[in-house]
Amino acid sequence: MSVTVRFAPSPTGGLHIGGVRTALYNYLFAKKHNGRFILRVEDTDQTRFVEGAEQYIIDSLRWCGIEFTEGVHLGGPCVPYRQSERKALYATYSKELIEKGAAYYAFDTTEELDEMRTRLEASGVKSPQYNSITRNTMKNSLTLPQDEVQRRLAAGEPYVIRLKVPRKEEVRFHDEVRGWVVIHSSQVDDKVLMKSDGMPTYHMANVIDDHTMEITHVIRGEEWLSSTPLHVLLYRAFGWEDTMPKFAHLPLILKPEGTGKLSKRDADKFPQFPLEWTDTEGKTFKGFRELGYLPEALMNFLALLGWNPGGDEEIMDMNRLIEAFSLERIGKSGTKYDLAKADWFNQIYLRKKEDSDLLPEVRHELEKAGFPQKEDAFVLKVISLLKDRVTFIREFALHGKYFFQAPVEFDAEMHKSKWNENCPAWMNQIADTFENLQEWNHPSMDAAFKGWAATAGIGAGKVLPAFRLAITGMAFGPSTFDVAELIGKEDTLARLRYAAKNL
């Protein structure tokens, strides 16, 4: 089976998480079947066009690890891949439809359309539509005399081209996710195909492009399910029904709480964009990248939002996802967007990384935190000690500050519960004991510590928390001896004496 799929966003803003998932599923499907994967830009709405959005989409998908075989940024056999550059093609095809009698010119103004709707509503029509009945009362090439139509066209009067939806026809299509969907053509209105500015509408451009690009599977969000009958009618009008692509409508991603479809407008409430995005009002939203999510974790999380491999398997990298993916296992119901599990995936993938792979980014975080520079070996050691304890890379700086600077603030709760009046003296004694250590490492410190505690007649458990507090200032982290080993003898003794004096 030869497969061609496409991801066709419109450059009206940042790419939100639903779009990323759609792109991901298309990518997985294409890869699985060794097919073509096209990035097509649907920029037919000039009023909503946002500068930079196209590049943003390309960059975002690249970061996600979603790769295309052809598209706006790559070129390919179906060039151009931007719909605004394919205008002539749509014009040609719309003429063809008119000649076939499957479409017609309509000259109605916005006011006249409104008038029609209010008039029909007043007379009790539930949902007023421009359709096989009402079109007879409107100004179009079906009602106007031919010479008047020609005259208006020649005079350059604004017009749209509408699909002449047949009165009584059954429209049925098989959705790969939902099964058979049947609808009657009387429920479809005479949709505008070509707008008065000469641009096609989504429906028109979409069908023509999918056909000319030989798309075999349309995998898109459920918001398109209700317009699919229209698309089927269009394929039928063109005589392309036998090569019509298969459809797979993805369940929608819903807001984490409350109701409704996730939209870009919610981006200030929870992360939605792969990369940082600044909207047209100058508002900047952090992306998953900036928040510290690893792309492989995000993809794993997203893949499982509306699809699953059937068993208990959850940790799946891109190759595994490609291998396991199938349209049949896509779910039908909407999915709430709950990032808690994404955090878990991030933790898993973070732990899977080699320490050295983490080094550049950890360094970046440390620098951002303003910590003094340390050699690679030192930072690598910090990474190995902290890796099991963090979910995000930025937490290396948060939870590991004591590796880079002596604590000046001490955890109040721990101070209260674990630090008593004997502690200053103990800390000094430990410092004295450590002073004489020949070897500076965890085992020797451990032995010396235990020896001191035994001769002093103190339970190690009573002193250890205080020791930790003196060295790190917090109640969190790897073994204090490991910390002490890494920061060195001099620093360790200084911290002990400082705590003895000041706590």
Next chain:
RNA sequence: GUCCCGUUCGUCUAGGGGUUAGGACAACUCCCUUUCACGGAGUAAACAGGGGUUCAAUUCCCCUACGGGAUACCA
């Protein structure tokens, strides 16, 4: 309003005419750990409701409720 789609633990989901309805995240408890994590063992937690069909329905059918989508010269 109309049309279309959907409904299993809080969340993501498996399952499917007869099951102790399974897993994961999150929560909680315990173990390990003289901290925090990791790891391990547990606890709590779901078939929207009502009618059919059937020996049997969470599973099939219908209705209702609820949720979502579409109803633009936006995609």
